[in-house]
Amino acid sequence: MTRRCIGLDVHRDFAQVAIWQDGLVRQAGQIAMTAEALAVFADSLAPSDEVALEATGNTNAIVRALQGRVARIVVGNPQKTRAIAEAKVKTDKVDAEILAQLLAADYLPAVWVADEETQARRRQVARRAHIVRQRTRLKNQVQAVLHRNLIPRCPAADLFGIKGRAWLAEQPLPADERQAVTALLRQLDFHAGELKLIDQELARIALGCQDTKRLMTIPGVDVTVAMAITSAVGDFSRFASPNKLVSYLGLNPRIKQSGGQPASHGRITKQGRAHARGMLVEAAWVAVKTPGPLRAFYERVRARRGMQIAVVATARKLAVLCWHMITRGEDYALARPSLTAKKLRALELQAGMPSRRGQKGKASGYSLKDVRGREKQMAEQAERAYRQLVSDWQAKAPPPRVGVAAANGARLSRPSVGATAARQDTAPDPALRFGVDHAHNAG
Numbered sequence: 001m002t003r004r005c006i007g008l009d010v011h012r013d014f015a016q017v018a019i020w021q022d023g024l025v026r027q028a029g030q031i032a033m034t035a036e037a038l039a040v041f042a043d044s045l046a047p048s049d050e051v052a053l054e055a056t057g058n059t060n061a062i063v064r065a066l067q068g069r070v071a072r073i074v075v076g077n078p079q080k081t082r083a084i085a086e087a088k089v090k091t092d093k094v095d096a097e098i099l100a101q102l103l104a105a106d107y108l109p110a111v112w113v114a115d116e117e118t119q120a121r122r123r124q125v126a127r128r129a130h131i132v133r134q135r136t137r138l139k140n141q142v143q144a145v146l147h148r149n150l151i152p153r154c155p156a157a158d159l160f161g162i163k164g165r166a167w168l169a170e171q172p173l174p175a176d177e178r179q180a181v182t183a184l185l186r187q188l189d190f191h192a193g194e195l196k197l198i199d200q201e202l203a204r205i206a207l208g209c210q211d212t213k214r215l216m217t218i219p220g221v222d223v224t225v226a227m228a229i230t231s232a233v234g235d236f237s238r239f240a241s242p243n244k245l246v247s248y249l250g251l252n253p254r255i256k257q258s259g260g261q262p263a264s265h266g267r268i269t270k271q272g273r274a275h276a277r278g279m280l281v282e283a284a285w286v287a288v289k290t291p292g293p294l295r296a297f298y299e300r301v302r303a304r305r306g307m308q309i310a311v312v313a314t315a316r317k318l319a320v321l322c323w324h325m326i327t328r329g330e331d332y333a334l335a336r337p338s339l340t341a342k343k344l345r346a347l348e349l350q351a352g353m354p355s356r357r358g359q360k361g362k363a364s365g366y367s368l369k370d371v372r373g374r375e376k377q378m379a380e381q382a383e384r385a386y387r388q389l390v391s392d393w394q395a396k397a398p399p400p401r402v403g404v405a406a407a408n409g410a411r412l413s414r415p416s417v418g419a420t421a422a423r424q425d426t427a428p429d430p431a432l433r434f435g436v437d438h439a440h441n442a443g
Helices: 035-043 059-066 092-104 116-148 162-169 175-207 210-215 223-233 242-248 274-287 293-305 307-328 337-350 362-367 369-396 433-442
Strands: 004-010 014-021 024-032 050-054 072-076 253-256 264-268
Touching: 004 059, 004 092, 014 092, 024 035, 024 092, 035 059, 050 059, 050 092, 059 072, 072 092, 116 175, 116 223, 116 274, 175 210, 175 223, 175 337, 210 223, 210 307, 223 274, 223 337, 242 307, 274 293, 274 307, 293 307, 293 369, 337 362, 337 369, 362 369
Parallel strands: 004 050, 050 072
Antiparallel strands: 004 014, 014 024, 253 264
């Protein structure tokens, strides 16, 4: 059967269809973005057909409607389909034709399509993040009311706690401002209830996810961070190396290199899942305050590059650590058992399990000062061992060659001798050895 490649330029209400066959592309009209219209379109396809479309908000629904009806469905990365983005003549028909042609040439940069379970978890995590942003916005509006009415800062630790609200009720505010604060507090209470419900649902999901519980053994990683990472990544095995995962999360630096010039490293790319990247940075801020190798690594980088770069580097280190733990099926080697047990017990209570007050459980060790002290001493010992390892490595390392990136991250003026061909001072060996030998003989 003749191969057909079908390009779909998808919009909110319709999709433009173009069909590539035998080297020619023809337009096939539009289909409405409804379940009924997609079912009719799927019936018209042959089992050997291939379909290409760009990743949009309704991509998953289209993939579900067409899955099993065609040989292949390729979801393209819109940031990498430069042929469409840079086209001088850009219409729906042109975009659909280019998608069909790129698919026919097997040159369409594809993205991974998550399964239904992972997509549901992503939606839950995104909904929780939206509620948290709404709560932050409401709190900022209350603070703005106090600021413009010259009200001093609240002496309580939490303005929106019991003591903080009692103090807020006593402050002299105009009538309209008092009404605004009351309305904002009502909205804040509503979002708090919604946040509690979704946290309970996420806790139930996390209890059944071994990868999430495994990541929680890392100091600084709670259920929120672990769920954000596992839902964003999905299948860790699809990344051949930890560097691939780092690139997927946008924590790798931008690199520019051309000709014989040395490579220039810039800021991180910030591509991929922004929420998961932000969660890793938040976890890094907590991890660097806890004794262990991660804190030693952070302080070593901070000494020469500054605080902000150091914490992002620690977040990258956490991403690499997550990849190794999940792919190997191992918990964090330097985990603190009592702290991990406390996290898991808090996760069970958050999921709605009974509290069992008065009974000694697995998390009881965290309440003992001696247990916490011993675990802290072990973490401090691991931190000292890491510092000594780095010190010995730096002392025994040969002096950096000219052009080789030193450990301190300094930019050097010219490439090294013996580096890759793209960074050599001299020209590489000629591809045609006969020409070189003949020239020597002629001389």
